[in-house]
Amino acid sequence: xxxxxxxxxxxxxxxxxMVGRFVSTHCMPRITKDxxxxxxxxxxxxxxxxxxxxxxxxxxxxxxxISPVAYGLACHELEYCDAGWRSFVSVQTSLAMYxxxxxxxxxxxxxxxxxxxxxxxxxxxxxxxxDHGSDPSGxxxxxxxxxxxxxxxxxxxxxxxxxxxxxxxxxxxxxxxSGGIRGFIVERGSKGFDVLSxxxxxSLRASHTGAIHLDxxxxxxxxxxxxxxxxxxxxxxxxxxxxGVSFGALGSARFCLERAIEYSVERKQFGVxxxxxxxxxxxxxxxxxxxxxxGILSIHFGRQKAxxxxxxxxxxxxxxxxxxxxxxxxxxxxxxxxxxxxxxDAGILRHALNLESTYTYEGxxxxxxxxxxxxxxxxxxx
Amino acid sequence: MKILVAVKRVTDPDxxxxxxxxxxxIDMTGVEYKVNPFCENAVEGALQLRDAAGxxxxxxxxxxxxxxxxxxxxxxxxxxxxIRVPLxxxxxxxxxxxxxxxxxxxxxxxxxxxxGKQAIDGDNNQVAQLLAGYLGWPQACFASEIALSDDQQxxxxxREVDGGLEVLNVGLPAVISADLRLNEPRYASLPGxxxxxxxxxxxxxxxxxxxxxxxKVRVLxxxxxxxxxxxxxxxxxxxxxxxxRNEAKAL
Ligand SMILES: Cc1cc2nc3c(=O)[nH]c(=O)nc-3n(C[C@H](O)[C@H](O)[C@H](O)COP(=O)(O)OP(=O)(O)OC[C@H]3O[C@@H](n4cnc5c(N)ncnc54)[C@H](O)[C@@H]3O)c2cc1C
Numbered sequence: 001x002x003x004x005x006x007x008x009x010x011x012x013x014x015x016x017x018m019v020g021r022f023v024s025t026h027c028m029p030r031i032t033k034d035x036x037x038x039x040x041x042x043x044x045x046x047x048x049x050x051x052x053x054x055x056x057x058x059x060x061x062x063x064x065x066i067s068p069v070a071y072g073l074a075c076h077e078l079e080y081c082d083a084g085w086r087s088f089v090s091v092q093t094s095l096a097m098y099x100x101x102x103x104x105x106x107x108x109x110x111x112x113x114x115x116x117x118x119x120x121x122x123x124x125x126x127x128x129x130x131d132h133g134s135d136p137s138g139x140x141x142x143x144x145x146x147x148x149x150x151x152x153x154x155x156x157x158x159x160x161x162x163x164x165x166x167x168x169x170x171x172x173x174x175x176x177x178s179g180g181i182r183g184f185i186v187e188r189g190s191k192g193f194d195v196l197s198x199x200x201x202x203s204l205r206a207s208h209t210g211a212i213h214l215d216x217x218x219x220x221x222x223x224x225x226x227x228x229x230x231x232x233x234x235x236x237x238x239x240x241x242x243x244g245v246s247f248g249a250l251g252s253a254r255f256c257l258e259r260a261i262e263y264s265v266e267r268k269q270f271g272v273x274x275x276x277x278x279x280x281x282x283x284x285x286x287x288x289x290x291x292x293x294x295g296i297l298s299i300h301f302g303r304q305k306a307x308x309x310x311x312x313x314x315x316x317x318x319x320x321x322x323x324x325x326x327x328x329x330x331x332x333x334x335x336x337x338x339x340x341x342x343x344x345d346a347g348i349l350r351h352a353l354n355l356e357s358t359y360t361y362e363g364x365x366x367x368x369x370x371x372x373x374x375x376x377x378x379x380x381x382x
Numbered sequence: 383m384k385i386l387v388a389v390k391r392v393t394d395p396d397x398x399x400x401x402x403x404x405x406x407x408i409d410m411t412g413v414e415y416k417v418n419p420f421c422e423n424a425v426e427g428a429l430q431l432r433d434a435a436g437x438x439x440x441x442x443x444x445x446x447x448x449x450x451x452x453x454x455x456x457x458x459x460x461x462x463x464x465i466r467v468p469l470x471x472x473x474x475x476x477x478x479x480x481x482x483x484x485x486x487x488x489x490x491x492x493x494x495x496x497x498g499k500q501a502i503d504g505d506n507n508q509v510a511q512l513l514a515g516y517l518g519w520p521q522a523c524f525a526s527e528i529a530l531s532d533d534q535q536x537x538x539x540x541r542e543v544d545g546g547l548e549v550l551n552v553g554l555p556a557v558i559s560a561d562l563r564l565n566e567p568r569y570a571s572l573p574g575x576x577x578x579x580x581x582x583x584x585x586x587x588x589x590x591x592x593x594x595x596x597x598k599v600r601v602l603x604x605x606x607x608x609x610x611x612x613x614x615x616x617x618x619x620x621x622x623x624x625x626x627r628n629e630a631k632a633l
Contacts, residue, residue: 010451014458014575022569052572064572074572 001288002295008069015056015066016073020080022051029115032344034206038199040084040207041369042164049119053078055097061113063097069302072247079251083354084207086248091160092116094241096123098157099169101185102236108185112167124165126156126212127234133158134367134382136171136181137231141214143172143182146326150174150215150224152184160360161196164211170214171224171234181186183225183233192217203357239312242319242362243305247298249326252351253291256333259348260284263337279338287329294322313375320368327355335340383437383534386492387428387461388483390443391452392503394595402511405603407472417452420498422567423560427528428496429460430565438462440490444469457578458570464583465490468593475599476504481513485591492555493534499524499559510559515543515630520552526563544592 008016026044034041048054055063057071068072071093079086097116100108132139141154151170162168168186186193192215201209213254225233261284264275274280301318304310330352334341341348359365370382393399394414402409428439442455443449444467453464467482487495501509507523512523522539526547529538536553543559552558570578588595616622627633 010454011575011579012449013573014455014570018572018575050571052574056572064576066572066576070572137474210386 001258001291002250002301003292004073004295007296007299008073012067012070012073015070016077018051019053019074021048022048023077023081023085027078027085030038031082031085031206032347032350035082035084035350036205036344037178038201038205040088040208041165045088045119045122045164048089049117050119053093054119055093055101055117057093058097058101058113058117061101061109062117063113067302068243068305069299072244072298075244075248076251076254079248080255081251082206082249083252083351083358084204086244086251087160087204087207090244090248091125094244095125095237096161096165096167096169097345099125099225099228099233099237100185102110103183103225103233104185105197105222105226107222108225112185120168122161122164124159124161124168124210124212125234125237126159126162126168127238128156128158128372129380130155130157130211134364136234139171139173139181141170141172143174143178143184143219145174145178150184150219150221152186152219154214156212156214158198159210159212160204161208162212163197163208165195168193168212170212171239181230181233183228184219185225186217186219187223189198190217191220203353205353229321232318233332235312238362239315239327242315243302243310245358245362246294246318246322247302247324249355250291250294250298251288252355252358253294253326253329255331256348256351257284257287257291259346260287260333260336263340267338268358274336283332283336287332290325290329292326298322305370312373313371316363316368316371316375319362320365320372322357323355324365327352327359330355338353383431383435383494383530384490384492385428385437385439385496386442386482386490386507387421387424387439387456387496388442388444388498389425389452389456389481390418390498390501391415391445391449392418392501395502400603401606402449403446405605406601407604415452417455418498418501418503419494420500420502420560420562421452422498423562423564424496424498425456425459425461425566426567427525427558427560428494429568431494431528431530433460435534437493440465440492442466442483442486444474444479446470453583454575454578455570457581457583458574459568460574461581463581466583466585467588468585469588469595473595473597475597476506476508477512477522477598478593478595480516481593482511482588482591482595483513484516485588485593486586487513488600489586489591494537494554495519495557497557497559499561510557514557517555517557520556521558522550522552522556523559524561525558528558528564602609 042308052064056066059065075086143150143152166188170184174182194213196211198209267274334348374380386469394416397413400409432439439461441461441464443453497510502540524541525539526542527540539550
């Protein structure tokens with residue numbers, strides 16, 4: 001439906017197929033209940049790890065080394081079920097593992113990445129703080145030298161996977177003498193490291209979101225990511241993750257569109273299926289047009305990612321476009337189902353609610369707008 | 383132990399299929415192929431035996447270049463190498479398939495051939511039996527359990543038959559066809575898919591294998607099942623009983 005058939009190769013097709021099969025047999029049957037109960041299917045983590053999805057686009061260290069497009073397609077299939085699934089994989093792969101892969105020492109890579117690919121070690125990524133979201137440069141969390149080790153103190157908020165994480169990549173201010181913002185691998189169970197669940201979410205309910213409290217947590221120097229210095233450290237990770245988020249949003253959109261089409265053909269009003277009404281057809285035509293455009297753009301940028309010519313502003317364009325498009329499509333699809341669209345059974349409003357988060361995380365829609373504005377004019381407006 | 387396992391592509395069982403213009407086959411426009419589910423059981427069965435006993439799993443398919451995809455899936459699941467024999471679907475019946483496989487057995491000399499019990503397109507359920515016949519090997523069809531003897535000279539095969547289970551002991555080499563309950567086929571992992579790219583698929587022409595590819599069975603005509611007439615609603619149980627008694631003559 002998205003028109004990918006001629007744009008992807010055999011491996012990419014096989015990978016999309018396999019992940020799609022896994023999702024339909026393992027994740028789909030339980031997602032409605034997981035969402036209602038506000039829980040993530042932790043017990044499936046070993047299964048998805050066995051499939052090789054975790055860290056799949058990284059080279060070496062027990063990772064599959066698949067192409068960016070193949071990884072995007074995997075994200076797409078995961079989010080066709082629920083953005084909670086895609087978020088779990090995104091954070092593990094593109095934020096936590098990638099941070100170590102990109103900025104870590106050889107010893108850190110050897111020590112953590114194979115276990116993370118195998119799902120034996122789960123990671124989270126702590127950048128956002130209660131008072132610093134879009135503007136992480138003002139973060140309060142700080143790390144101070146304490147002998148040869150570091151002492152970390154501060155609060156991280158809205159951290160996906162926090163409750164189940166064995167390690168947290170914590171970004172902390174070290175002061176200008178020590179190179180500003182630095183990344184640390186903080187191990188669960190360290191003294192002074194606490195995690196709280198964030199309750200009452202109406203979005204990404206089938207996903208762990210927590211707050212991390214750090215009170216004079218001692219982190220050995222060997223757990224500092226040696227090559228990350230300044231905001232570039234976390235931003236490179238986010239830039240990488242945004243790519244999967246963008247492919248994921250298309251999965252949500254595809255789910256909603258498929259349901260809306262099915263429903264419109266079956267639902268009769270005024271004696272005929274509502275699919276015979278031009279207003280309904282116009283909605284569907286608009287949405288498929290957006291989905292196909294976004295799909296082709298995603299593949300195109302994926303090829304550029306593989307050849308390392310993808311610019312951060314292009315990632316902003318993709319993330320901004322796909323997440324907004326998916327959210328708007330989901331809302332319209334919900335309306336096509338009328339009252340039936342508001343139940344968890346239909347799944348569409350679940351996607352729409354999730355997309356409220358994807359619209360905001362990994363850089364808000366507004367911030368990406370301003371990144372594009374800056375790229376075009378040279379004027380920074382954020 | 384060397385195991386030859388055969389896989390076949392079939393039309394997607396979930397697709398709505400139409401007959402082609404002269405009603406001799408299925409119109410494939412817009413219809414995708416999938417690997418036959420019983421073949422996946424056969425591959426999984428072969429992999430489990432190899433993992434336990436050591437050796438090699440050779441994944442075989444007969445068909446045009448596109449069937450490489452399905453061989454690769456078997457390789458991605460863990461098969462060691464592949465063989466494809468190029469023949470067009472129209473020129474295949476169960477007998478040609480069995481003869482091609484028999485020729486491959488002569489070339490490869492495996493101790494075991496595993497196949498799906500039938501392909502869900504034609505539902506013929508003949509290849510395993512024909513192959514065993516051509517080879518003069520013992521056969522155990524519809525296996526729901528396979529236990530290899532310690533000396534790897536024989537296998538105990540459980541088959542589901544009407545009203546119970548039958549246990550056969552077959553000496554190797556043998557032909558075994560897999561039932562759905564034999565196992566839960568594994569997923570090809572993403573690293574597996576990447577590794578499969580580097581595994582070889584040899585292409586052997588039927589002529590070079592010395593196989594007579596004359597088709598014995600030709601499809602003359604296919605017919606769609608008749609459209610089901612719409613049902614009716616009855617107003618009461620008495621109505622229903624009346625109709626069952628007088629119209630359906632079911633009571
Ligand atoms: C479910 C979920 C999971 C998350 N997971 C993680 C995680 O794993 N790790 C992590 O570190 N973070 C995570 N986040 C946090 C997320 O990245 C932040 O929410 C996001 O960066 C926005 O920050 P904020 O919520 O503080 O909003 P704010 O930055 O306070 O923004 C509020 C509003 O103001 C707008 N705004 C802000 N600045 C400007 C400006 N200069 N010009 C114009 N408009 C502006 C924003 O666009 C937004 O509309 C997650 C968030 C959610 C909802």
